[in-house]
Amino acid sequence: MNGRGGRGIGGLADGIGFVFKGVGWVARHPRWWVFGLIPALIALVLYVFALIWLGTHTTDVAAWITPFADDWGWRDVFRTLVGIMIFVGGLALSVLTFTAVTLAIGEPFYEKLSEKVEKDLGGLPEDADPPFWRSFLRSIRDSVVTLFYVLLFSIPLFVLGFVPVIGQTVVPVLGAIVSGFFLTVELTALPLERRGIARKERFAILRADLAVTLGFGIPIFLAFLVPLVSVVAMPGAVAGAAMMVRVRLAGSAGRAPETRLS
Template identity: 35%
Template sequence: MPGEFFSGVACLIRGFGFWRRRPAVMMLGLVPAAIVFALMVAGLIALGFSLPALVDWLTPFDETWPDPWPTVISAATGAAILAMAIVLAAVTFTALTLAVGDPFYERIWRAAEQDSGGIVPESGAGFWRAVRSSLGLIGLGILTAFGVGLVGFVPVVGGLLAPSLGVVLSGRLLAVELSARAFDARGIPGPAQRTLRRGIRWRLLGFGVATQLLYLIPLGAVFTMPAAVAGSTFLARTALDVASASGRNGRTNSTTN
């Protein structure tokens, strides 16, 4: 399991290697990422300034409670809101950036496909597929954020568990969405994509968690986004290779038996 997890991280590292091999193509990916990142930062700054007032508004019932319960409740509420913000910011940034920058990211995806060798699809899934997928990602992000927010109210451990869970769940959502381009370009339907991802579930998680953690670094999301698009292509090709190898092994075993 750890080896598979870090193999997913390695896919992202390989994506960063594209900054050296294909700098011109990767630079194109900075433009939409920087625009959406500025909007996300503005929203998070606004949330930061309004967080104390928001916590007070959500917890008026604890004013008459004895110490230390008002402090505990306020801390849990703040942690829950921050955990929700981590999830929503990550998925919204990725969804909007992929939709706005679809032509740029298709060029990165194609370069990564060519670098991987083998048959390269003639075209990507298209702009409107990117829009539909982005809206679906935001919807899943909202549901996930509420679930993570509820975890924040778990006594004692909620304040630490909620942000950690937010990183893991949002990372997986990112990995699923980013890897979908390579599958969609091959005309692979949703159920078959889920089957392919189950074959590399720990690599998928490693890739997603690493991407999410880099998103948390100042300006990290901007420079990570092009690398994540390239890296997710390698991840998807790994899933296809694993499925192909499993199929060959299955046929060999059937012939032997």
């Protein structure tokens, strides 16, 4: 940990602290909070329309993927259950992917917000101004890669969710851990890339400081499960991620943390 704090409970507390510091920062800068709402609102509208379409077409989708059930006497009941599973899966996927999609849409917005946070803490790192097109393409590419990893973990957890007892106890905990980790991956991408840290190295840094990573990501994931909270909380999450990278994580790649928060 390079002397930046303890593991375990201490690290979790540090991660949670950065969540509150980010929320506090946008509370003191309401103009930037409103600025950061724009991409999340756009993403929310897209997801609402997608879920409405899915909700009104689940029966058709269920029939399309279960042609083998055409001659079953209990076909309609079976397809209703399949339709419910499809919609629940779509809803879960929307929660897991909302941050990635919002960050991809809001690349220029969150880049400016993240930069403003760092300037308030003492200034940007040297050579911290990559071309917009490069940052945008990086955001799309990294979001796709991260989504692949999310699905790699989430699909088995979704299936295990139907196992009695385990599905109602162990699986939700594992789901929160996985989702919290990858939320932190997405939210810290901008400030870590600003320091010239590539995707593979970013994953290594976050795994090396896992307690802080989860302490930051899990509360945000749980908050994002509440309708509309993901929209209003996204600017604070972006601000908190910039603070966490600057204060806690930058030294993991041989870069000394630039400042400390009071």
